[in-house]
Amino acid sequence: MHGAMPTLVKLRAGAMPTLVVGMFLPVVLAAALAPAAAAAEPKPPAGQPQPGPNNCILCHGNKDVWEGEQLKLFVTEADLAGDIHWQSGMRCQDCHGGNSRAEEVRQAHAAEDGFRKVASPKDVPEFCGKCHADIEYMRRYRPSPRTDQLAEYWTSDHGRQLKTAGDLKVATCISCHDRPHGSGAERAKHGVRPVSDPASLVYRTRVAKTCATCHSDQKLMAGRLYHAQPLPCDQYDKWTRSVHGKAMLEKGDLSAPTCNNCHGNHGAVPPQVDSVANACGTCHGKVAKLFAGTRMRHKFESEGLPGCATCHGSHEIHQPSDAMLGMQSGAVCARCHEQGKFGATLAGAETARKLRSDLERLKGGIEQAQDTLSEAERLGMEVSQPQFTLRKASDALTNARSLIHAFQPDPVEKALAGGQEVVAEVQEQADHALAEHTSRRIWLAASLAPILLVILLLLLYIRSLPAATGGAG
Amino acid sequence: MSPASPESTPEKRGWSGRLGAFFYQRLGLDGLAALAAKKHVPVHRTTLFYFLGGMALFLFAVQVATGILLSLYYKPSPDQAFESVRAIMTEVDFGWLFRSIHSWSANLLIGILFLHLLTTYMMRAYRRPREITWMTGVVLLGVFMAFGFSGYLLPWNQLSFFATRVGTAIAGSVPVIGKYALLMARGGEEITGDTLARFYALHVVILPLATIGLIGLHLFLVQKHGISSPEGVIRKHGGEERVPYMPFVPHFLLRDMVGWYLALGILAALAALFPWELGHKADPFGSAPAGIKPEWYFLFMFQALKQLPANLGGIEWLEGEMVGVLFFGFCGLVVLLVPYVDFGASRGRPRWVLNFLAALAVGFFIFMTAWGLR
Numbered sequence: 001m002h003g004a005m006p007t008l009v010k011l012r013a014g015a016m017p018t019l020v021v022g023m024f025l026p027v028v029l030a031a032a033l034a035p036a037a038a039a040a041e042p043k044p045p046a047g048q049p050q051p052g053p054n055n056c057i058l059c060h061g062n063k064d065v066w067e068g069e070q071l072k073l074f075v076t077e078a079d080l081a082g083d084i085h086w087q088s089g090m091r092c093q094d095c096h097g098g099n100s101r102a103e104e105v106r107q108a109h110a111a112e113d114g115f116r117k118v119a120s121p122k123d124v125p126e127f128c129g130k131c132h133a134d135i136e137y138m139r140r141y142r143p144s145p146r147t148d149q150l151a152e153y154w155t156s157d158h159g160r161q162l163k164t165a166g167d168l169k170v171a172t173c174i175s176c177h178d179r180p181h182g183s184g185a186e187r188a189k190h191g192v193r194p195v196s197d198p199a200s201l202v203y204r205t206r207v208a209k210t211c212a213t214c215h216s217d218q219k220l221m222a223g224r225l226y227h228a229q230p231l232p233c234d235q236y237d238k239w240t241r242s243v244h245g246k247a248m249l250e251k252g253d254l255s256a257p258t259c260n261n262c263h264g265n266h267g268a269v270p271p272q273v274d275s276v277a278n279a280c281g282t283c284h285g286k287v288a289k290l291f292a293g294t295r296m297r298h299k300f301e302s303e304g305l306p307g308c309a310t311c312h313g314s315h316e317i318h319q320p321s322d323a324m325l326g327m328q329s330g331a332v333c334a335r336c337h338e339q340g341k342f343g344a345t346l347a348g349a350e351t352a353r354k355l356r357s358d359l360e361r362l363k364g365g366i367e368q369a370q371d372t373l374s375e376a377e378r379l380g381m382e383v384s385q386p387q388f389t390l391r392k393a394s395d396a397l398t399n400a401r402s403l404i405h406a407f408q409p410d411p412v413e414k415a416l417a418g419g420q421e422v423v424a425e426v427q428e429q430a431d432h433a434l435a436e437h438t439s440r441r442i443w444l445a446a447s448l449a450p451i452l453l454v455i456l457l458l459l460l461y462i463r464s465l466p467a468a469t470g471g472a473g
Numbered sequence: 474m475s476p477a478s479p480e481s482t483p484e485k486r487g488w489s490g491r492l493g494a495f496f497y498q499r500l501g502l503d504g505l506a507a508l509a510a511k512k513h514v515p516v517h518r519t520t521l522f523y524f525l526g527g528m529a530l531f532l533f534a535v536q537v538a539t540g541i542l543l544s545l546y547y548k549p550s551p552d553q554a555f556e557s558v559r560a561i562m563t564e565v566d567f568g569w570l571f572r573s574i575h576s577w578s579a580n581l582l583i584g585i586l587f588l589h590l591l592t593t594y595m596m597r598a599y600r601r602p603r604e605i606t607w608m609t610g611v612v613l614l615g616v617f618m619a620f621g622f623s624g625y626l627l628p629w630n631q632l633s634f635f636a637t638r639v640g641t642a643i644a645g646s647v648p649v650i651g652k653y654a655l656l657m658a659r660g661g662e663e664i665t666g667d668t669l670a671r672f673y674a675l676h677v678v679i680l681p682l683a684t685i686g687l688i689g690l691h692l693f694l695v696q697k698h699g700i701s702s703p704e705g706v707i708r709k710h711g712g713e714e715r716v717p718y719m720p721f722v723p724h725f726l727l728r729d730m731v732g733w734y735l736a737l738g739i740l741a742a743l744a745a746l747f748p749w750e751l752g753h754k755a756d757p758f759g760s761a762p763a764g765i766k767p768e769w770y771f772l773f774m775f776q777a778l779k780q781l782p783a784n785l786g787g788i789e790w791l792e793g794e795m796v797g798v799l800f801f802g803f804c805g806l807v808v809l810l811v812p813y814v815d816f817g818a819s820r821g822r823p824r825w826v827l828n829f830l831a832a833l834a835v836g837f838f839i840f841m842t843a844w845g846l847r
Contacts, residue, residue, distance in 0.1 A: 380748040382569065382748070382751050385559060385563065440745045441746075444741055444742060444746070448738050448741065451734050454734050455734045458727055458730055458734070459731060462724070462727050462728060462731075465724060
């Protein structure tokens with residue numbers, strides 16, 4: 001094929017410095033062609049499809065035209081088949097401008113035809129935003145489109161770094177939505193898929209992995225700071241071990257939070273000290289509301305402690321347990337109240353101890369009632385109603401656990417007392433069921449005795465009857 | 474029955490004797506006494522089998538008695554059925570006992586009826602002139618199985634709800650009439666409150682009336698034709714009238730009563746030691762419980778139908794389930810018509826083919842039931 005088109009583009013990286021736009025930028029394809037056009041008057045190669053409505057593909061879909069760094073400009077229709085834009089009927093010129101009907105390179109990439117260069121990652125947000133921030137345009141495709149992604153992006157740490165620090169390694173639109181995967185010429189490109197598509201890199205279950213591509217890369221993160229501390233690279237590993245990560249990755253729970261739920265997506269930033277509770281409260285509304293009205297919240301903020309994360313951690317958040325409450329080893333209350341850190345009081349320590357003790361008492365009561373009910377059920381007694389009632393005690397326990405976030409003992413004690421009342425009622429019913437079972441056995445024995453006596457008397461009477469058999473046999 | 478006369482009234486002394494004589498005369502019990510005196514029961518090696526009929530009758534009486542008690546508290550609506558049965562089990566005095574006895578007795582009754590059918594077949598008691606006696610017995614077995622099927626749904630628990638859905642769907646696979654039978658049984662496309670109301674009416678009104686009629690006819694025929702003796706016994710003694718016998722009253726009746734008291738004791742023990750469980754309330758929008766299966770006496774059919782492919786021989790209209798249901802329907806018809814299928818019965822010819830098929834059927838029943846219970 002090379003010989004068949006000696007004058008057509010044979011692009012060399014050294015001859016076109018403006019085309020080197022970075023490893024992750026496949027959309028620069030069109031920009032690469034302009035200087036090359038100046039050096040050659042391309043004609044459609046012999047044997048190739050003749051010019052049609054989309055002549056771009058004649059060159060960009062021909063692998064032999066590209067080599068080295070320029071391979072990123074090689075795009076076939078097969079690559080485009082999975083792209084949401086392509087599927088919506090858009091063609092190259094709809095994003096890149098230019099003249100797709102032109103038969104030679106210069107005409108195809110003429111500025112007067114609106115050809116748009118993507119010379120640098122810096123150009124990408126505005127390139128995509130041209131349409132995605134245009135509500136009139138986007139309404140053609142959806143009745144209620146989001147058009148704030150571009151504005152959000154410029155508020156994100158990614159956007160700020162790109163704009164102000166000129167950091168070309170930060171994520172732009174295509175880093176997450178169309179990052180080439182595979183290697184070399186086999187890399188898929190122009191494969192922007194809808195977020196709802198499980199193959200999309202930003203599909204819910206893949207978001208964390210996509211973020212981790214950069215954020216777990218020690219080389220890429222080296223030298224980057226957050227609150228004057230080196231930016232860690234272990235967030236993804238921690239998240240996979242967290243209750244959230246396990247819910248999503250192991251249980252397939254798509255409602256479990258991943259990176260963007262706490263950090264935002266287009267406007268990704270770490271939640272600040274005063275906004276952590278609000279981020280958690282997006283899902284944990286009740287406890288966030290309770291916490292918001294506490295003195296503890298103001299104390300945390302004044303001490304620079306990040307709300308919920310102070311006790312529960314951030315990325316590696318484990319299933320909360322009652323062991324977190326109290327003053328024993330491993331309890332989170334003890335971290336501050338034991339040594340009076342951040343002004344924590346001994347009275348608070350005593351409250352934590354008492355709440356833990358009462359919590360355990362209710363738990364023990366529920367377990368004991370459940371054991372008795374299970375035993376009664378095993379013996380065949382009908383105990384579905386008390387079993388149902390016992391759920392109220394479990395609900396009270398759950399409620400009390402939530403109310404702990406109000407950092408006031410009274411509501412918790414009230415909830416626990418309600419649970420204890422239910423437990424006492426159910427325990428009585430369960431004991432009654434067991435007693436009833438014993439009573440049934442006694443009554444069975446008592447009723448079998450007269451039955452056997454009657455049988456015995458009948459047999460004796462039958463024996464006393466004359467052998468009244470007839471017939472001639 | 475001749476009118477009672479003072480001459481035929483036994484001489485009674487004391488107030489109880491006079492009271493007895495009062496009813497004896499007015500109810501014409503002398504006719505009944507004469508009938509009882511005429512009734513004999515053959516005595517031979519397998520006389521024990523004759524007790525099965527009386528045992529079935531006793532268990533039916535238990536069903537009627539406990540069923541009436543349960544009906545005082547049962548509420549046949551989807552909102553209240555489960556709760557009312559739970560209340561019977563937990564709040565009503567001895568409610569647990571009556572419900573458990575009702576359920577255990579129903580199962581024992583079906584088991585006794587199967588044995589009664591089998592032993593009657595073995596003794597070839599359906600020989601002329603007792604063909605209709607046999608057929609009413611077979612129909613009664615079918616009626617009692619319908620009792621079991623309809624009663625199973627009444628507690629409106631998860632297992633019974635889905636078992637009924639499966640059971641009625643199987644009936645719906647019968648060609649031509651299946652669709653209508655399904656609609657009639659369910660009172661619509663799905664199992665709903667209408668189905669519960671229909672099954673309740675079937676269980677406490679329609680089937681009991683049919684049962685009383687059929688039992689009446691069955692007992693009348695037994696009384697009319699007497700109790701059949703096996704052919705071998707007749708041959709051994711040189712004629713049916715020469716076979717030794719015992720009077721029904723009091724000899725056989727007292728022995729019957731021993732069995733009834735024994736059954737009562739067994740029922741009480743089963744109810745006290747293994748109360749019939751209630752399960753969880755039916756949730757029509759929930760998923761069917763794992764390992765769903767019908768009562769044991771339907772299990773052989775259910776298990777067999779499960780093994781059949783969707784289509785036989787790859788023919789689209791030849792649905793496996795439909796063929797299976799038709800096959801079991803045909804088998805039921807053959808059992809009903811055994812007196813006429815056994816061509817040599819009246820001439821005392823051996824029935825090798827029929828015996829082979831019967832043994833095959835019993836083996837199939839036991840194997841499939843055991844497989845289904847596994």
